[in-house]
Every structure is written in structure tokens, then in C-alpha cells.
Amino acid sequence: MGEGLETLLRDLRRGRPIRMLIAPAAFKLLGNLDKVLGFFRRLGVRSFHPVLPYADITLWAYFTLLKESGGLFVCSACAGLNLCLRERDPCCLAPVYSPLLCAARYLRTYRFLDGDFAFLSPCQLKEKEFVTPEGENLVRYNVTIRELAGFTAPGDPELSPCPALKPEQDDFCPGLTLAASGSVGGALGALLPGKKFVVKRGLAETVSWLRGQDSHSNTVLEAYACPGGCLYGSGTGQKSKAPAGTESPEPGGGQAAARQRAEHTEALRRLFDRYTRELRFADFCYPSHLPTV
Numbered sequence: 001m002g003e004g005l006e007t008l009l010r011d012l013r014r015g016r017p018i019r020m021l022i023a024p025a026a027f028k029l030l031g032n033l034d035k036v037l038g039f040f041r042r043l044g045v046r047s048f049h050p051v052l053p054y055a056d057i058t059l060w061a062y063f064t065l066l067k068e069s070g071g072l073f074v075c076s077a078c079a080g081l082n083l084c085l086r087e088r089d090p091c092c093l094a095p096v097y098s099p100l101l102c103a104a105r106y107l108r109t110y111r112f113l114d115g116d117f118a119f120l121s122p123c124q125l126k127e128k129e130f131v132t133p134e135g136e137n138l139v140r141y142n143v144t145i146r147e148l149a150g151f152t153a154p155g156d157p158e159l160s161p162c163p164a165l166k167p168e169q170d171d172f173c174p175g176l177t178l179a180a181s182g183s184v185g186g187a188l189g190a191l192l193p194g195k196k197f198v199v200k201r202g203l204a205e206t207v208s209w210l211r212g213q214d215s216h217s218n219t220v221l222e223a224y225a226c227p228g229g230c231l232y233g234s235g236t237g238q239k240s241k242a243p244a245g246t247e248s249p250e251p252g253g254g255q256a257a258a259r260q261r262a263e264h265t266e267a268l269r270r271l272f273d274r275y276t277r278e279l280r281f282a283d284f285c286y287p288s289h290l291p292t293v
């Protein structure tokens with residue numbers, strides 16, 4: 001189970017080495033994020049890492065499994081939905097770490113970063129995934145955006161002397177998948193032309209879709225429990241503004257756009273080839289469900 005803001009502040013005061021992972025929602029919703037990061041740097045946080053680019057590793061793991069899968073494949077980075085599906089129908093759930101856990105695993109195991117990770121998070125439930133089934137605490141602190149927004153309001157005199165800071169960039173994960181396309185289908189569709197990609201947001205809509213179809217063969221479902229997805233998760237303090245998702249959008253027309261898409265697909269293929277050479281697949285999956293790849 002994760003610890004919250006109060007424990008994070010206490011442990012920073014005690015000099016505990018801590019690094020921060022940042023959800024996409026924090027970039028969208030915290031107008032003073034750069035000052036907030038400067039504030040945490042002053043308190044001793046060693047480094048800051050956006051989570052979204054590390055979805056490249058998550059989608060590489062999905063892609064690796066999807067090449068062999070013919071049935072329904074549920075890609076979900078949603079802690080709430082995963083809890084629900086693990087109870088009801090664990091077989092269809094991809095046994096892949098979320099982008100958050102992929103980021104923590106990569107930074108700890110491949111970049112050898114020391115200390116604990118704190119997550120600047122859209123969701124209280126995210127802490128349910130912090131500890132792996134083997135007992136490794138990949139992420140320790142779950143600080144929700146709502147909690148932090150109340151603590152560090154824009155114009156807060158505590159923040160004004162703090163330097164404005166940007167999080168680190170990492171060439172190993174350039175953000176060619178979810179960061180570029182916004183959905184699993186948008187990112188992987190060109191590499192897996194035989195698959196149908198569906199997006200569902202909201203628990204009721206997702207469950208109804210899962211129950212309502214006879215056949216889900218060759219279908220990839222990307223699902224979120226919150227109607228607005230993680231950008232408007234329960235821990236953000238925001239009401240949903242995002243439209244309900246259905247199918248992944250068809251790509252736009254035009255030769256230049258088609259050429260750009262082809263170049264992007266080639267770059268993604270090269271990136272995934274590199275991951276296959278340099279990453280250990282099992283480091284990013286739940287071992288109890290680990291398939292043979």
C-alpha cells in the first residue's frame with residue numbers, strides 16, 4: 001500500500017532518497033507544476049520523471065503478446081478496472097505492467113537509480129499496484145493531484161522563491177506510442193493491421209461492452225474505470241470533460257500525412273526491435289501469468 005503526502009514530506013525531511021514520477025494529468029491540471037517540482041527539489045527530491053513516455057515499454061510488451069494473441073486482449077493501465085477484472089475475468093487481462101510500473105522498473109533496474117519513487121497521481125487506487133506479487137515495492141508514495149493542489153496553490157508564498165523545474169527526458173523512451181497517439185490502437189494499429197481496437201471509458205460502459213458481444217476475436221480493448229480516463233480521475237478533483245471513447249480514430253488523409261505515418265511506424269518498429277534486444281520481457285510483466293515469448 002502506498003503512503004501519502006504527509007509521509008512523503010516527513011521522509012524527505014529525514015533525508016530519505018526519493019524520486020518523483022509524474023502522471024500526464026499533473027501536466028494538464030497543475031498550472032504551476034514547474035514551481036511545484038522546484039518546491040520538491042528544495043525538499044530533497046533527487047529527480048523527476050514523466051510517466052507517459054515510458055508507455056513505450058508497456059506498448060512494446062503489449063505488442064509482443066498481441067502478435068501471438070487471437071482472442072480478446074484487454075490492455076488496461078487502470079488500477080480500478082484491473083482490480084475488477086482480476087476478480088471476474090483475469091484470463092483476458094494483459095499481464096503487463098502499467099506505464100507507471102514500467103517507468104519505475106526501467107529506472108531502477110536499467111538506469112540503476114537509487115531511492116524510493118513517489119507518484120504524483122490522478123488516483124487513490126493506483127497504490128494498489130505499487131507492490132509486485134513478489135513483494136517488491138516498486139513505488140512507495142501516492143500523492144494525488146487533488147491533495148497536492150490544496151497544498152501548493154498558485155501564488156502560494158512558499159512556492160515563489162522556488163526555481164521552476166522541468167522533469168527529465170529519456171532518449172530510451174522518446175514517447176512514440178501513447179504520448180504521440182493518445183491510444184493503444186492509435187499507437188499499434190499500423191503494426192497490427194488485423195486487430196480491431198476499441199476504447200471504453202467508465203466501468204458501466206466497459207462491463208456492458210464485455211457482456212454484450214458474442215465474439216471478441218482479434219479485439220484489443222483499452223479500458224478505463226473513470227468516464228474521463230485518468231486525466232479526470234477521482235484523485236484529480238476534476239469533473240470529466242473528455243468525451244466517451246469508442247473505436248480508435250481512423251487516420252486522416254493526404255499524402256504528406258500518410259508519409260508521416262509511415263515514417264512514424266518505421267521509427268516505432270526500430271524502437272521495439274531495440275527493446276527486444278536490450279530489455280528483459282519478464283521485467284515488465286506479472287510473472288504468475290507470464291506467457292512464453
Ligand code: SF4
Nearest residue numbers: 078080123226230233
Ligand atoms: S481511469 Fe480512474 S480508476 Fe482507473 S487508474 Fe485512471 S484515475 Fe484510477
